[in-house]
Amino acid sequence: MVSLSPRRLVSAARRRVRPPAAEPVVPSAEPTPEQRRRERRRRLRAMSLTELAEEFGTDKWGVHRYTPHYQRHLEHLRRREFTLLEIGVGGYTRRKRSGASLKMWRWFFPRATIVGLDIEDKSFIDQGPIVTYRGDQTDPDVFRRIFEERGVPMVVVDDGSHVPAHVRETFAIVFPLLPDGAIYCIEDTQTSYWPAWGGQLDPRARGTSMDMVKDLVDGLNHEELLVEGYEPSYTDTHVRAVHCYHNLVVIEKGENREGTNRDASAGHFHGTSPDPAAPGGSDPSGATSGVTS
Numbered sequence: 298m299v300s301l302s303p304r305r306l307v308s309a310a311r312r313r314v315r316p317p318a319a320e321p322v323v324p325s326a327e328p329t330p331e332q333r334r335r336e337r338r339r340r341l342r343a344m345s346l347t348e349l350a351e352e353f354g355t356d357k358w359g360v361h362r363y364t365p366h367y368q369r370h371l372e373h374l375r376r377r378e379f380t381l382l383e384i385g386v387g388g389y390t391r392r393k394r395s396g397a398s399l400k401m402w403r404w405f406f407p408r409a410t411i412v413g414l415d416i417e418d419k420s421f422i423d424q425g426p427i428v429t430y431r432g433d434q435t436d437p438d439v440f441r442r443i444f445e446e447r448g449v450p451m452v453v454v455d456d457g458s459h460v461p462a463h464v465r466e467t468f469a470i471v472f473p474l475l476p477d478g479a480i481y482c483i484e485d486t487q488t489s490y491w492p493a494w495g496g497q498l499d500p501r502a503r504g505t506s507m508d509m510v511k512d513l514v515d516g517l518n519h520e521e522l523l524v525e526g527y528e529p530s531y532t533d534t535h536v537r538a539v540h541c542y543h544n545l546v547v548i549e550k551g552e553n554r555e556g557t558n559r560d561a562s563a564g565h566f567h568g569t570s571p572d573p574a575a576p577g578g579s580d581p582s583g584a585t586s587g588v589t590s
């Protein structure tokens with residue numbers, strides 16, 4: 298028998314009780330490019346419109362506060378197949394920033410065809426469901442071509458020149474071509490009040506974008522008018538709702554013939570407050586009144 302010195306005995310024991318070998322370190326699996334793309338698509342599809350606006354850098358949120366209004370008015374189309382047309386692609390000479398809102402729409406409406414119209418060539422952003430056309434927003438032919446090739450849109454967004462005369466002309470060309478249920482949006486209506494953009498200092502001046510919108514609002518009540526021989530206009534009978542927000546207007550197309558509330562009493566005042574039609578009746582002080590109780 299071999300006798301070991303105490304020192305050797307200890308080192309022999311150490312050799313025997315070796316700690317178990319560490320688990321081999323598996324390098325954490327890097328996602329493949331395809332997995333990364335899938336994850337990004339999943340993330341984008343789950344975003345609100347405001348989050349998408351921030352993601353792609355459109356001023357529809359931030360500079361403006363349009364996206365929550367759009368989300369409310371357009372949510373019902375989110376999973377539908379339809380065509381959205383936006384006039385004004387943006388980016389000007391900055392290619393990288395071009396088409397920010399088209400990209401936002403593309404992810405909010407994953408089944409829609411997203412069409413951009415711009416006076417500049419923006420074809421470099423055409424990809425997947427995004428397609429652009431070059432043309433002037435006051436040219437009826439370009440809209441006819443788009444509608445033939447891409448389908449008549451359910452949603453139109455005018456974010457083009459913002460010159461009131463153009464805004465009005467575009468609306469006159471495009472709105473009658475849209476189906477019932479369509480939604481027509483006009484952005485940046487503040488130019489109505491800016492002479493440098495073709496607007497007017499007087500907020501009640503005729504010929505601005507907001508002046509056109511106010512006419513549409515009156516048209517909602519066209520069946521109540523007492524104007525002798527009044528002929529309803531196309532928009533009187535085809536605008537179902539007008540929603541006005543700060544610098545943004547959302548117009549719903551649909552039949553507007555609910556029937557009148559007007560009856561024989563419409564011409565005679567039956568209220569208990571001063572008769573507004575009587576001499577001095579509309580005097581806010583109520584000093585004179587033609588009404589006797």
Ligand SMILES: C[S@@+](CC[C@H](N)C(=O)[O-])C[C@H]1O[C@@H](n2cnc3c(N)ncnc32)[C@H](O)[C@@H]1O
Pocket residue numbers: 354355356357383384385386387388389396397398399414415416417432433434435456457458463
């Ligand atoms: C405010 S930018 C659009 C921004 C974009 N919609 C967004 O939210 O990211 C306006 C665009 O309208 C285009 N535009 C200006 N005048 C136009 C016209 N008469 N017809 C069509 N597009 C026009 C400009 O070239 C510019 O790209």
